Amino acid sequence: MPNRVLNSLYPRNPIAPAQAYKPSRAQQQDAREWAKLTGINYTAALHQMMSPRAQGFLGPRIRVRDLISALNNDKLIGLGLSDLTGAEPGCNEYGKPRGKLENPWEFNGKNDYVQLALIVDFLRMFTVVEKREEAEVHSGHLRAAAANLIMGQECRSTSRGKILWAAAALGLPLWAATGDDPLNVLIGVSVHEYNYIAHMVNSGNAAPRVDHSQPSVNDARPAAYDYLMHAQTRALRGEMITDRWQPKLTAPTKDLRPFHDWLLTQTVGESVISTFARRYEHDVFTGIYGAAAQARDLLDAFRELASYRVVVEAIRQFYMDHPDAEPIRTHLLHTRIEQDGGTELDIYSCPCGHSEILETVYTSSASDRAPLVINCDTCSKDWEITVLRKDSVWALVPSGAQL
Numbered sequence: 001m002p003n004r005v006l007n008s009l010y011p012r013n014p015i016a017p018a019q020a021y022k023p024s025r026a027q028q029q030d031a032r033e034w035a036k037l038t039g040i041n042y043t044a045a046l047h048q049m050m051s052p053r054a055q056g057f058l059g060p061r062i063r064v065r066d067l068i069s070a071l072n073n074d075k076l077i078g079l080g081l082s083d084l085t086g087a088e089p090g091c092n093e094y095g096k097p098r099g100k101l102e103n104p105w106e107f108n109g110k111n112d113y114v115q116l117a118l119i120v121d122f123l124r125m126f127t128v129v130e131k132r133e134e135a136e137v138h139s140g141h142l143r144a145a146a147a148n149l150i151m152g153q154e155c156r157s158t159s160r161g162k163i164l165w166a167a168a169a170l171g172l173p174l175w176a177a178t179g180d181d182p183l184n185v186l187i188g189v190s191v192h193e194y195n196y197i198a199h200m201v202n203s204g205n206a207a208p209r210v211d212h213s214q215p216s217v218n219d220a221r222p223a224a225y226d227y228l229m230h231a232q233t234r235a236l237r238g239e240m241i242t243d244r245w246q247p248k249l250t251a252p253t254k255d256l257r258p259f260h261d262w263l264l265t266q267t268v269g270e271s272v273i274s275t276f277a278r279r280y281e282h283d284v285f286t287g288i289y290g291a292a293a294q295a296r297d298l299l300d301a302f303r304e305l306a307s308y309r310v311v312v313e314a315i316r317q318f319y320m321d322h323p324d325a326e327p328i329r330t331h332l333l334h335t336r337i338e339q340d341g342g343t344e345l346d347i348y349s350c351p352c353g354h355s356e357i358l359e360t361v362y363t364s365s366a367s368d369r370a371p372l373v374i375n376c377d378t379c380s381k382d383w384e385i386t387v388l389r390k391d392s393v394w395a396l397v398p399s400g401a402q403l
Helices: 025-038 042-049 064-073 112-124 139-149 160-170 191-204 225-236 258-264 272-285 295-301 305-321 377-382
Strands: 174-176 185-187 332-337 343-349 356-362 373-375 383-388 393-398
Touching: 025 042, 025 064, 042 112, 064 160, 112 139, 112 160, 112 225, 139 160, 139 185, 139 191, 160 174, 160 185, 191 295, 225 332, 258 272, 258 295, 258 305, 272 305, 295 305, 305 393, 377 383
Parallel strands: none
Antiparallel strands: 174 185, 332 343, 343 356, 356 373, 383 393
């Protein structure tokens, strides 16, 4: 079966490498402070300050002075920089209490600041929780989620300590944990948004859910999630992100979960979709799965082959009932730079989860892209390529959906 292809859909902003920008005074000052803190040279520190991935996607670039202030002053993670042997109270890089002879922090000299900047943006994605009694997410939960959600290699083995460092520098509420694991510190972010992210990364297996007491229908996609993922993809290509995310001040609650709301209306009847909708309703309200706010979320939850067919049928019917709904984009798995340096291959998951979607980008041109390839016999039959209207990028709809 031939793969479905699509010619270039949208223009792409020319990539300006970090070296094309002159460092600002703030970047130079931060480079000097970072070099002093970590023991690397000024040039290496400045390179990190100017990385496209460290400029802040959801807020301003995190200043080194704020990071140092957190280490000096935060009561839970403070180092006491006057005594780097660990004699002062606080925790080390791995979130454990420090002994007098323990080295509190280790720096690789290559991307420590970039890693912290990415973690800062990851934490900015969540709604802040101010009350201790509402805090349920701890540093261990967020470490696992960040390792799977942040693109690139910097955070694949991040520590609880760096999560806490970034959280303290942001000014997020922190509380000493109680119970079986006192080494984990509670961080004031929304448990419902965390549960959603935990489910999104590797179908929830990579990061554990923490809220089993309330129906997971309350789980909510963080408002900045889609923007953050798109911005990471662009920055990985070397693009400086200048269109920083702007939160919407108001949004009707009903519009936050259009697919979920529609699917719950399908529970009456004896059709295949009705039977599946009743199963979905049961699984959501008993906490087995989170609510599928968008059609793509249902694919992430029901990847087993037995459910995949009816999931596609349900999504097809949704688009037929809602022709103005945005089509689906699948998750970017990784980007591979070809040896010639002139092309890169973006590899996305296919809807069924058993193969890939391939997009070749010619980095020498602002708009030239090779045809999109659905490298899966199953998905090439079940899905059609269209355009995501708000961004003019490729997207998918079930074959036969009337958009």
